Amino acid sequence: MPGRSLLAIWTVCSPGASSCHFIHSSVICFTVRAFIVFLSSVLPLSVSSGTGLVFGGRAVHLALTGATGFLGSRLLLRLLLLGNEVTVLARSGPGDVRERLTLALTAMGTPREAAESLMRRQVRAVTIELSEPWLGLSTTGFTELANSLDAVWHCAGDIRLDGDLATLRVVNVEGTRRMLELADAARRRPFLYHVSTAYVAGCRREGVVREDDLSAEHGFESAYEQSKYEAECLVRAWAAERRRPAVVFRPGILLSDQPVRPGIPRHPLQYALQLARTVMVGALGMDDGAGRLRLRALGREDAMVNLLPVEWAAEAMTTLAERSPAQGAVTYHIVHPQDTPVQVMTSVFESVLGVQLDLVPAVREPNVLEQEFPRHRGFTAYLAYRRRFDDTMARRLLGPFPSPADVDANYLLRGLRTADPTPPALAPPGRDPDPLHSGSFR
Ligand SMILES: NC(=O)c1ccc[n+]([C@@H]2O[C@H](COP(=O)([O-])OP(=O)(O)OC[C@H]3O[C@@H](n4cnc5c(N)ncnc54)[C@H](OP(=O)(O)O)[C@@H]3O)[C@@H](O)[C@H]2O)c1
Incomplete structure (x- = not known):
């Protein structure tokens, strides 16, 4: 797979990669990176006008919410390894955000030195609050942030399955509205990647749920499901009204076989x-x-x-992001085949x-x-x-892709x-x- 092997070279030669220090020649690294950019324009490499390896010959600058969370930390690692520059939009919380992110990267097996290097060279952290107008930023700060972006990844969510609807709507629905406002304000009309859930299907217990199904007719098991459904409706309406590309990911229940560690988000x-x-x-x-x-x-x-390893979900989502068509709203079920x-x-x-x-x-x-x-x-x-989530569109776009554990x-x-x-x-x-x-x- 040329895309994968080129990605490996890119990663090794990215400014944050320690191998580059062993070579001690930024000229060589620059040449290799330029060569990859050239190859990506002539080979069927997984590159599109969405996020990914290159964007008009340069790394994509994207914003990511939820990077301190269970799924978002895996997405952050994948997006960094693809060479992107990432502005992490995180709320102030216990401990320093950069330290929390570094800890999460190392818990996924990234050597501490490499994690610090990735953080230093490719990550900027901006403190936001999804529930506040302008994400809690000044209007100037909001506009500057918007204008720096090629892509917006919205992964943050309030996942309390026992939460009440009014509380969950604050982050899941109104927070999504704020992120759409950010994408709206952005000069470069960034792609929007929205993390939803397969459970927007609600109380439909049997049969097959298709990727383009979105209906409240069966009701919802929890306020969480309903709030995520309402958020997805917002994204679809926004993409249709503004004629903007939006990719909606609907994962099944995510988990990992990595044991519980203090300070690391749980599943x-x-x-x-x-x-x-x-x-x-x-x-x-x-x-x-x-x-x-x-x-x-x-x-x-x-x-x-449907239970799915989170590492596989993050890889599938970033791969789909590179390959997804650049028009309208598209939805992908991110689910285990079994x-x-x-x-x-x-x-x-x-x-x-x-x-x-x-x-x-x-x-x-x-x-x-x-x-x-x-x-x-x-x-x-x-x-x-006993229902099943159909993932025909995701599978078609992923093509030959390793199966999850x-x-x-x-x-x-x-x-x-x-x-x-x-x-x-x-x-x-x-x-x-x-x-x-x-x-x-x-
Ligand atoms: N886990 C699953 O099985 C699963 C399955 C399907 C879909 N999803 C979706 O995947 C996304 C991530 O889930 P997760 O399991 O990774 O959840 P998580 O570990 O609880 O992470 C949630 C993230 O959202 C951030 N966040 C929450 N409220 C915020 C606010 N008011 N302002 C800014 N950031 C805020 C959290 O920041 P802090 O670190 O500051 O709390 C954290 O980074 C959610 O949208 C969820 O609906 C999850």
């Missing part, structure tokens, strides 16, 4: 495990059933869920929490734990779904550990309670 199943423990402590005064508790939950034994049986997921939770989890059509005479869990429908609703029980277990060198064993509750007491899942 939804890690949150779900934390929530389950909190519920158990609240209801029973203990966070571990030691294999003796039974929990019946509304669901179907043949239910399926849905995961919900029973695989519940077996892992059984093992980790020490409860027996049964999926049933109705829960009669619920015990104290069973009364608590349904209050968290944002997490538990998907135990009864299998998401099986061992993958899930790895992703629920804390950073601990001891690999846990998958054991059914009651038979081998060791993983429940090892502390490695805390």
Whole structure:
């Protein structure tokens, strides 16, 4: 694949790459980069007028929201390795943003020195607040930012599945409106890349959801789903009214088999495990059933869920961004080709929490734990779904592209550990309670 090998050379010779220091010749690096730019104009390299390796012979300058988050930090790494200059739009939070980003890059396996170099040479951080007019910037600052951009990646979101609609709308809907205003104000009419979710499909439990489907007719399982649906409607309307290109990505549930580390954003199943423990402590005064508790939950034994490694999702999204047509709004499902049986997921939770989890059509005479869990429908609703997300358009554009890792029980277990060198064993509750007491899942 010429695109990939050229990308590797570009990365090695990018200003931030340490190999360049070994060569000690900026002339050589400049020549190689210029050569790649030339080759990209004559080879079928994955280059378009969107974001990507080059843009009119120079690196693309793009803005990215959500870069401190679980998905956004992976997108940041991919976009930097593609040679882009990135203005990270981040809210002020605990700790220095640049340090948080460097930590996230190193947690993904980037050597500390290379991460610092990428950050120094290709990343600018601007403090924003999505809920405020002009993103909390002065009007001059807002206009200057807008005019510096070739592409806008909007990944930030409030992903609290238990959140109320009014709160979630502030970031997910109004925040998206602010980002559209930024794209509107920009002189160079940047491409917009908007991260939505496959779950805008709402309560549609069966059948096939297509990439161009967008409807509220089935209702929503959570205010989160509804707020993301409303945001996607805004993006589509904006692209149609302004005749601007917009790419909407709809990932399934993202996760990683990298263990939990302090200071590194977590994925939804890690949150779900934390929530389950909190519920158990609240209801029973203990966070571990030691294999003796039974929990019946509304669901179907043949239910399926789409779980996808986040690293693969970020690579697919940046690849699609390079290849997507430059007109109108296009939507891509970013999903695993194999849905995961919900029973695989519940077996892992059984093992980790020490409860027996049964999926049933109705829960009669619920015990104290069973009364608590349904209050968290944002997490538990998907135990009864069998729908499939069609990704024909994404696959067509990706072409031959490596498949994501299998998401099986061992993958899930790895992703629920804390950073601990001891690999846990998958054991059914009651038979081998060791993983429940090892502390490695805390
Ligand atoms: N995780 C999934 O399984 C999944 C699946 C499908 C779609 N998505 C979508 O992917 C996107 C990223 O999700 P994620 O899992 O990476 O979530 P995450 O780890 O919670 O990250 C959310 C990001 O949004 C930023 N943010 C939140 N409120 C903000 C505000 N008011 N102003 C500026 N920035 C703000 C956060 O900044 P701080 O670091 O300051 O909090 C963080 O960088 C979301 O749009 C989500 O809907 C996620």
